[in-house]
Amino acid sequence: MGPxxxxxxxxxxxxxxxxxxxxxxxxxxxxxxxMSIELMLNAANLTFVTxxxxxxxxxxxxxxxxxxxxxxxxxxxxxxxLVMVFRNRATVQADDLVMMRD
Amino acid sequence: xxxxxxxxxxxxxxxxxxxxxxxRNPLSGAFALVMSMVGLAALYAMLHAEFVFILxxxxxxxxxxxxxxxxxMLLNLNREELHEVPVSRIRLLVMGAVCAGLAWAAVRVLDxxxxxxxxxxxxFGSIEAVGRLMLTDFLYPFExxxxxxxxxxxxxVLLAKRRI
Amino acid sequence: xxxxxxIIPFAPLLGAIVNGKLAALYARREKGPxxxxxxxxxxxxxxxxxLVAAALFVQMRAAPASxxxxxxxxxxxxxxxxxxxxxxxxVDALAMVMVLVVxxxxxxxxxxxxxxxxxxxxxxxxxxxxxxxxxxxxxxVMAKNLPLLFVGWEGVGLCSYLLIGFWYRDIANAAAGKxxxxxxxxxxxxxxxxxxxxxxxxxxxxxxTLDVPALRALVGEHPQVFGGIATAACLLLFVGATGKxxxxxxxxxxxxxxxxxxxVSALIHAATMVTAGVYMIARMSFLYDxxxxxxxxxxxxxxxxxxxxxxxxxxQRDIKRVLAYSTVSQLxxxxxxxxxxxxGAGIFHLMTHxxxxxxxxxxxxxxxxxxxxxxxxxxxxGLAKTMKVTAATFLIASLAIAGVPPLAGFVSxxxxxxxTFSTPLQPPWLPYLLWAVAFVAAGMTAFYVFRAVFLxxxxxxxxxxxxxxxxxxxxxxxxxxxxxLAAGSVLAGFLGWPAALRGGNxxxxxxxxxxxxxxxxxxxxxxxxxxxxxxAASAGGHDATVEYxxxxxxxxxxxxxxxxxxxxxxxxPALPARITARLGRFYRMVFNKYYVxxxxxxxxxxxxxxxxxxxxxxxVDMGIIEGIVNGLGITARLVGATVRLFQSGVIRTYAFFxxxxxxxxxxxxxx
Numbered sequence: 010m011g012p013x014x015x016x017x018x019x020x021x022x023x024x025x026x027x028x029x030x031x032x033x034x035x036x037x038x039x040x041x042x043x044m045s046i047e048l049m050l051n052a053a054n055l056t057f058v059t060x061x062x063x064x065x066x067x068x069x070x071x072x073x074x075x076x077x078x079x080x081x082x083x084x085x086x087x088x089x090x091l092v093m094v095f096r097n098r099a100t101v102q103a104d105d106l107v108m109m110r111d
Numbered sequence: 112x113x114x115x116x117x118x119x120x121x122x123x124x125x126x127x128x129x130x131x132x133x134x135r136n137p138l139s140g141a142f143a144l145v146m147s148m149v150g151l152a153a154l155y156a157m158l159h160a161e162f163v164f165i166l167x168x169x170x171x172x173x174x175x176x177x178x179x180x181x182x183x184m185l186l187n188l189n190r191e192e193l194h195e196v197p198v199s200r201i202r203l204l205v206m207g208a209v210c211a212g213l214a215w216a217a218v219r220v221l222d223x224x225x226x227x228x229x230x231x232x233x234x235f236g237s238i239e240a241v242g243r244l245m246l247t248d249f250l251y252p253f254e255x256x257x258x259x260x261x262x263x264x265x266x267x268v269l270l271a272k273r274r275i
Numbered sequence: 276x277x278x279x280x281x282i283i284p285f286a287p288l289l290g291a292i293v294n295g296k297l298a299a300l301y302a303r304r305e306k307g308p309x310x311x312x313x314x315x316x317x318x319x320x321x322x323x324x325x326l327v328a329a330a331l332f333v334q335m336r337a338a339p340a341s342x343x344x345x346x347x348x349x350x351x352x353x354x355x356x357x358x359x360x361x362x363x364x365x366v367d368a369l370a371m372v373m374v375l376v377v378x379x380x381x382x383x384x385x386x387x388x389x390x391x392x393x394x395x396x397x398x399x400x401x402x403x404x405x406x407x408x409x410x411x412x413x414x415x416v417m418a419k420n421l422p423l424l425f426v427g428w429e430g431v432g433l434c435s436y437l438l439i440g441f442w443y444r445d446i447a448n449a450a451a452g453k454x455x456x457x458x459x460x461x462x463x464x465x466x467x468x469x470x471x472x473x474x475x476x477x478x479x480x481x482x483x484t485l486d487v488p489a490l491r492a493l494v495g496e497h498p499q500v501f502g503g504i505a506t507a508a509c510l511l512l513f514v515g516a517t518g519k520x521x522x523x524x525x526x527x528x529x530x531x532x533x534x535x536x537x538x539v540s541a542l543i544h545a546a547t548m549v550t551a552g553v554y555m556i557a558r559m560s561f562l563y564d565x566x567x568x569x570x571x572x573x574x575x576x577x578x579x580x581x582x583x584x585x586x587x588x589x590x591q592r593d594i595k596r597v598l599a600y601s602t603v604s605q606l607x608x609x610x611x612x613x614x615x616x617x618x619g620a621g622i623f624h625l626m627t628h629x630x631x632x633x634x635x636x637x638x639x640x641x642x643x644x645x646x647x648x649x650x651x652x653x654x655x656x657g658l659a660k661t662m663k664v665t666a667a668t669f670l671i672a673s674l675a676i677a678g679v680p681p682l683a684g685f686v687s688x689x690x691x692x693x694x695t696f697s698t699p700l701q702p703p704w705l706p707y708l709l710w711a712v713a714f715v716a717a718g719m720t721a722f723y724v725f726r727a728v729f730l731x732x733x734x735x736x737x738x739x740x741x742x743x744x745x746x747x748x749x750x751x752x753x754x755x756x757x758x759x760l761a762a763g764s765v766l767a768g769f770l771g772w773p774a775a776l777r778g779g780n781x782x783x784x785x786x787x788x789x790x791x792x793x794x795x796x797x798x799x800x801x802x803x804x805x806x807x808x809x810x811a812a813s814a815g816g817h818d819a820t821v822e823y824x825x826x827x828x829x830x831x832x833x834x835x836x837x838x839x840x841x842x843x844x845x846x847x848p849a850l851p852a853r854i855t856a857r858l859g860r861f862y863r864m865v866f867n868k869y870y871v872x873x874x875x876x877x878x879x880x881x882x883x884x885x886x887x888x889x890x891x892x893x894x895v896d897m898g899i900i901e902g903i904v905n906g907l908g909i910t911a912r913l914v915g916a917t918v919r920l921f922q923s924g925v926i927r928t929y930a931f932f933x934x935x936x937x938x939x940x941x942x943x944x945x946x
Contacts, residue, residue: 013117016222021121023217025128027210032132033930034206040137040183044144048128051151062158065229070241071249073163077170078256082263084175088182089270095186107924220945
């Protein structure tokens with residue numbers, strides 16, 4: 010194992026991202042789906058920061074900051090919706106929510 | 112040294128991620144995710160991203176995940192409600208393979224990017240440096256994001272109230 | 276004077292438009308527009324045309340023979356590549372005759388109609404249609420090119436349809452009109468094919484045109500080329516003529532056409548429209564001269580039709596039917612004439628026939644009018660006592676058609692018989708056969724016409740009591756035209772008085788330049804012996820004996836026919852019934868017109884309906900076309916149903932497709 014380079018970090022972020030994808034596709038519990046999305050966001054953040062480090066350009070950090078802020082907003086609203094759904098349907102299973110079909 | 116640390120934190124992060132997507136109880140999953148985020152924070156530190164490191168711990172692991180845990184506990188799901196219709200094994204394996212394949216492909220693509228040894232400024236990743244950037248080049252997005260947060264707050268309050 | 280050519284057809288057109296508008300205006304009201312207005316407009320138009328034509332004629336007479344041609348081009352109608360067709364009129368000696376006949380007899384019949392149609396709710400509509408007919412017929416006659424002729428051709432067909440089915444509330448009349456139009460259409464199709472063939476041939480010689488004078492020149496320059504297609508083209512055109520002029524096999528519409536008002540029968544189905552076929556052949560004489568085979572066919576069918584129709588006339592009860600079959604028969608004579616190359620003779624008979632046939636029809640109209648609509652001759656009889664003028668004119672016209680000298684019918688029919696006999700043809704026995712057929716038919720003509728005369732006007736009175744109440748001579752408006760036409764039947768013959776009887780045959784000489792010396796005719800000063808051969812051209816000479824003999828024969832058989840009719844219907848009225856009983860089946864066949872209509876019905880009409888219903892409707896329209904249209908709808912629905920499967924509502928499926936799309940996009944970007 011040589012010195013850790015950009016590629017290692019990027020590989021790690023790829024793995025994390027697709028872990029998140031897997032979670033979104035395969036878990037039915039809405040909360041778990043939500044957390045998988047957060048995992049994906051984190052993976053993206055890692056990518057940005059890695060590139061910032063290896064190009065000397067701090068724009069990556071700024072972007073990561075914005076992503077985090079947006080994730081916070083999204084978390085708030087998403088969880089609020091989740092609570093509302095649970096109140097009305099008494100379920101957190103994604104498969105039970107088929108109101109979007111014709 | 113750096114290599115060893117990298118691998119320790121990398122394993123920690125991935126393990127947390129895997130645990131999160133496989134554990135049945137979402138509360139357990141949430142804690143696993145927290146652990147993953149801590150690992151990530153450490154990685155940020157290794158990447159000389161001090162500001163982001165702090166933010167990760169404070170905001171992500173500290174605020175967002177706490178919110179999630181609050182919500183989970185608020186829902187107070189019992190055993191039956193947590194039961195998920197099991198996925199067919201084959202589908203699981205197939206999709207797992209696909210995701211692995213895609214990940215591998217992504218890695219291969221990313222490997223194409225040439226790596227150059229870069230000069231970093233003295234205060235790379237420090238709060239002052241990032242702050243300066245934000246208030247000059249990224250001023251407009253900075254202001255907009257405050258608006259976004261405002262709207263989010265209003266929205267959440269409106270959504271969750273029992274009576275408007 | 277040429278500048279006023281357009282007035283001749285367009286005056287009636289204007290009349291038609293005015294009366295048509297009036298009719299439309301009054302359509303919803305109880306009564307039509309005031310009759311005097313309609314009559315004034317309706318009659319003034321053809322009379323004006325006649326006056327202009329007469330003036331034109333005077334001018335034409337003053338000019339030397341080679342310059343008797345007036346043309347006027349109104350505007351360019353079609354200009355599409357090689358096809359250049361102008362709305363152009365041409366009046367030469369031949370057209371002049373036709374125009375005078377059409378406008379002259381036409382005007383007389385218009386005036387007659389004022390009396391005949393008085394009180395009819397559709398009075399204005401009638402005159403509008405009649406004027407429209409005049410316009411179409413004059414366009415046909417004065418057309419300078421074949422397409423314009425065809426326009427007139429179709430136009431008269433249309434007006435015929437409109438006027439036959441004039442009293443459309445009775446579905447039988449409407450059916451008769453439909454039959455006329457459809458049968459005509461069959462002929463028209465052949466006519467078009469003939470016209471196209473001619474046009475294609477003109478293209479082949481490098482000068483595409485359908486202009487008649489130009490065609491005549493081209494045919495003269497390239498007799499080989501045109502000779503090749505002449506037979507086909509002439510036969511096709513002739514089929515069109517059989518439709519329009521009611522010859523075998525397309526004559527079946529004419530007897531049915533008697534459903535229309537009697538003046539219509541007189542004008543359209545006796546004097547003018549049905550003669551269009553004869554005129555057309557005379558017009559295209561330069562092409563027919565190149566196709567002796569086609570001419571032989573024309574002559575043969577003409578002769579066959581003449582005798583065939585005459586035989587049917589023997590057994591009819593309806594007075595108009597007798598006259599209808601008589602028209603078919605007389606048209607056969609005209610075609611026989613042009614078929615042997617005696618174009619002038621054919622046109623001469625056309626003119627004399629117009630006079631006496633119109634007179635006969637109008638006379639029958641007068642009778643029908645007086646009999647309150649009765650048309651069965653066996654319920655008439657002895658009408659001469661009350662209807663003196665009608666009877667007298669009818670008698671005169673009958674003598675004319677029977678060929679009694681010196682009336683017009685004798686002169687023209689005799690000329691045809693002589694020309695048929697004396698023109699050399701292939702095969703050499705053909706002239707004699709044709710003459711024999713025509714000779715017999717002449718006797719039959721005399722018989723059936725006088726049968727009608729005796730049954731209607733003389734002999735025992737079989738009129739029903741109630742009809743007797745209204746029995747009266749017709750008003751002056753109707754009898755004056757009768758007198759005029761009867762006078763024409765007497766005097767018209769003198770125009771073409773044969774040289775053999777020391778006449779100058781003015782008529783023949785007038786038309787000779789048009790037929791370029793190819794016209795066989797016993798002319799006066801104008802004789803072209805070298806072209807036609809020694810037989811036909813001389814005024815005197817050794818042929819005169821044969822001519823006199825034939826003349827005597829035809830007069831004799833005419834008188835014999837009259838005498839036979841007298842014996843059967845006046846002297847011994849019980850005789851006909853005994854004869855028909857003896858003839859039994861044969862008589863019934865003749866009475867039923869040889870079942871020709873029934874044959875057509877089963878062999879053509881029923882299969883036609885079957886094709887239309889079973890094949891075109893069921894299979895093509897409902898099956899294929901609807902199938903395609905419905906298929907489009909079904910396809911849309913299927914596609915929609917398939918796409919709808921994606922809208923499951925299951926969020927995870929959506930997420931999956933999101934991922935898929937994302938991967939694809941990144942893939943494309945990275946490539």
